Amino acid sequence: MTATTFFSLLDVLGTFAFGLSGALVAIRRRLDIFGILVLAAATGTAGGIVRDLLLGDVPPEVLRTIWPLAVTSLAGLCAFFFGPVIDRLTRPVMLLDAAGLGVFAVAGCNKALAAGLEWPGAVLLGMITAIGGGVLRDIMAAEVPRVLHEEVYALAALAGAAAYATCVAFGLTGAWAAGGAVLLAFAIRVASVRYGWTLPRAGRD
Template identity: 45%
Template sequence: MNSHTIYTVLDLVGTFAFAISGAVAARQRRLDLFGIASVAFMVACGGGIVRDVCIGAIPPAGLSNWRYLATSLSASGIAILAYPQVRRLRQPVLFFDAIGLGLFAVSGAQKSLVYGHNAELAILLGIVSAVGGGVMRDVVLSRVPAILEREIYASAALLGAVVQVAFSYANWTAWWTPWFATFACVLVRLASLYFGWRLPVFQRRRATVVRDNQ
C-alpha cells in the first residue's frame, strides 16, 4: 500500500468517524432526516473543504469526490438505524469525534505538505482540518465549540499534526508513521476526557474596595 493510498484511507475513515459524531449529535437534538444528514456531512467534510481551499486543491475533495458524500451518508444511516446500539457507548459523540480528530489532523497536515507548503502551514491546516467540522457542528446545534472551552481538543490535534510533520521532515515514511501520529492525538484526547485534564485559565482578580471612613 503506497503513501497516497494510506492517507486517502485515513481521510475516508476520519470522514466516517466525524460523520457518525455529527449524526449522533443531530439525532440527540431531534433533527429530521435531512438535518441529520446535513450536519453529518458538515462535520465530516467542513474542515477538509476549508483546508483544500487554503492549499489550492480546487475543487475540494469533499465536494468533488463522491466517496466523501457516500461515506457521510452511510455513517448517517448507521447512526439512525443503529442509534440504540451507538448510544450504549459512553459519550459516543466524543468518542467518534476523538477518532476523527486524530485522523484529520494527520491527513490534513500531510496533504498540505504534498501540495508543497511548509511545516508551519501544514501544522495549522492539520488543526483546521481536525477541528473545523466540529466547530461548525457545535455552532449549528447551538453549543459552545470545544476549542473555546478548557478541554484539550485543538491541543491534541496540534500534537498529531506536529508528529506527522516531524516524521515527514525526517523522511520516515513507513506505513506505521501516520497511524502512530493518529494514535498519539486520539490517546491524548481520550485521556483528557477520562482523567478530566483541562487547560489552565486566568481568573480575574477580585478587586478589594477599601472604604475610607475617616
C-alpha cells in the first residue's frame, strides 16, 4: 500500500467517522431518515468545505467528487439500521473520530501550506478543518458545540497541525511527517479520554 493510498483511506475513514457522529446526533433528536442523511453529510463535509472556501479553492472538493457524500450516506444508513448497536460501540466510534480529527487537521494544514500560507495561518486552518464539521453538527442540533466544552479536542487537532507544520519547516515533508502528526493528534485525543484529562476553568465561586 502506497502512502497516498494510505492517506486516502484515512480520509475516507475520517469522513465516515464524522458522518456517523452526525447521524447519531440526528437519531437522538428523533429526525427522519432524510434528516439523518443531511446531518451526516453536513458533519462529514463541513470542515473540508470551510477549508476550501477560506483557501479560495472553489467550487469545494465535495461538490466536485462523489465519494464524500457516498461515504456520509453510508454512515447515515449504518446509524439508521444499527443505531442501538453503534451507541454501545462508544469506544470504536471514539477511536474512528480521533483518527478523523488527526487526519483532517494534518490534511488541512498541508493544503494551506501548499496554498502559500505561513505556518500560523496553516496550523489554524488545520484546526478549523478538523473541528468545523462537529461545530456545524452541534449548531444544527441547537447545542453548544461539543468542541467548546469537551476536554482536549480542538487542542489535539492543534497539536497535530502544529507538529506537521514544524516538520515541514525543518524540510520533513511527505508521508512520515504527516503520519507522525496524525498519530500525535490521535494519541493526545485518545489519552485525554482514557485518563480524563481536563483543562482549567475560570474560578467562579
